[in-house]
Amino acid sequence: MTVQTNVDAVTDRAASVLLRFGPMIYGPTVLFALGEGAVIPLIPIIAARLGADIALAALVASALVVGQLCGNLPAGxxxxxxGERLTMAIAGTLSLLGVVGMVFAPVLGVFAASVFLIGFCAAGFGLARHSFMTTRVPLAFRARALSLLGGTFRLGMFLGPFVAAGLLALFGDEHAAIWFFGGCLVATVLLVLFGPDPEKQVPVPSRANFDSGASLAEDTGEAVTGAIPTFERVGVFRTMWLFRRVLSRLGLAAASLSAVRSARQVVLPLWGFSIGLDAQTIALVVGISGAIDFALFYASGQVMDRFGRLWAALPAMVLMGLGFLALAVTHDLGSSAMWFAMFAAVLGVGNGLSSGILLTLGADVAPRADPAPFLGSWRTLTDAGGALSPLLVSGITAVFSLSVATGAVGVMALLGAVAFVRWVPRFVPRVRQ
Structure with a gap:
């Protein structure tokens, strides 16, 4: 009875805190992601109209990811x-400059620079939310809070393309979606500036809970059993050096998960095209996979909070690894379309089970008092994995075949699963109910 009472108390407290985060964190996240999701599919099209060929249009589209990769360390x-609130407001305001640049770009270079700026600002916006949740959400329901954060972002990115399609049908101009993004950014900035102040509504726990004489200690590589005491404010690069062991071990495991996720977004459309499916069928299969992925985001947080981080990371990586390996041998089968649909769903389940895990692990191993510099390094690693993965798929496909590239992604996922088994128990605090 006592155990059940404690669990119910934690659940009630979790629901209360998560509701308070709605207008502070989740609302701005949905708005930002909704606008960005509406614009992303149109970037190559607008670039092509400004004179880019297919390869150059793809390069311009990648400027968004490159900007985010470059923005993580300055954001930290x-x-x-x-502070988190001002960083989010500044990032949203600067993104508006990027929107204006995209709308009125006279040449391709200005358009590409505007896309890069939006990606750069997205890094600041995302890291501010991550840092805020890291310092204010108790460990007992941290994974649920961060999985919900990831879920709100996925919701915006999922609905954004449908909004763009509606605007195109209504106005017949791709710039309408960019203006819509601008409207979302204005609403985001206003909500951040004039809504409840998150730094006052949910203050950082008192530093009196820590040893007052503590300072940022060098990472020894030993198991983390609680928050890392840190009061001395240090720079980003020194933080990278002090936490080099966790970044080079658990951080690389996290980067492998990010790479597998990114490869899924590239491999599935290419696979459908290569086996002769039409665009509508491919879109339907990928959409169903994305819907399954989105439906599982909160379940992932529940699993991590109740049983531990490894119970989400390991099944996700094994499921996606085996899914890619199995898909790799179905290309020339007579029922290849059926296998494609089935394994796309399997990959959706695997990705859904990992929802919020990168945010949660970063929060778990970040220094409690000043997490932002560490999180900048952590997010740089994970974003680098996501950015390099499509290049890896493209290179292997060019040299060998798409089947070999798909199998290579599967092997990478299984190696990442081994890394999680090795490093999560060593660095991540155990969940206590």
Missing amino acids: WAVARI
């Missing part, structure tokens, strides 16, 4: 010095 510096 900004959050550590001016």
Whole structure:
């Protein structure tokens, strides 16, 4: 009875805190992701109309990811010095400049620079939310809070393309979606600036809970059993050096998960095209896979909070690894379309089970008092994995075949699963109910 009472108390407290985060964190996240999701599919099309060929249009589209990759470390510096709220407001305001640049770009270079700026600002916006949740959400329901954060982002990115399609049908101009993104950014900035102040509504727990004489200690590589005490504010690069062991071990495991996720987005459309399916069928299969992925985001947080982080990371990586390996041998089968649909669903389940795991692991191993510089390094690693994965798929496909590239992604996922088994128990605190 006592155990059940404690669990119910934690659940009630979790629901209360998550509801308070709605207008502070989840609302702005949905708005930002909805606008960005509406614009992303149109970037190559607008680039092509400005004179880019297919390869150059793809390069311009990648400027969004490159901008986010480059923005993580400066974002860590900004959050550590001016706070999460101001960083989110500044990032949203600068993104508006990117929107104006995309609408009125006279040449391709200006358009590409505007896309890069939006990606750069998205890094600041995302890291500020991550840092806020890291310092304020108790360990007992941290995974649920961060899985919900990831789920709200996925919701915006999932609905954004449908909004863009509606705007195209209504106005017949791709720039309508960019203006819609601008409207979302204005609403985001207003909500951040004039809504409830998250830094006052949910203050950081008192530093009196820590040893007052503690300072940022060098990472020894030993198991983490609680929050890392840190009061001395240090720079991003020194933080990278101090936490080099966890970044080079658990951080690379996290990067492998990010790479597998990114490869899924590339491999599935290419696979459907290569076996002769029409665009509508491919879109339907990929959409169903995405819907399954989205439906599982909160279940992932429940699993991580109740049983531990490894219970989400390991099944997700094994399921996606085996799914890619199995898909790789079905290309020339007579029923290849059926296998494609089935394994797309399997990959959706695997990706859904991992929802929020990268945010949660980063929060688990970040220094409690000043997490932003560490999270900047953590997110740089995971974003790098996501950015390099499509290049790996493209290179292997060019040299060998798409089947070999798909199998290679499966092997990478299984190796990542081994890395999680090795490093999660060593670095991540155990969940206590």
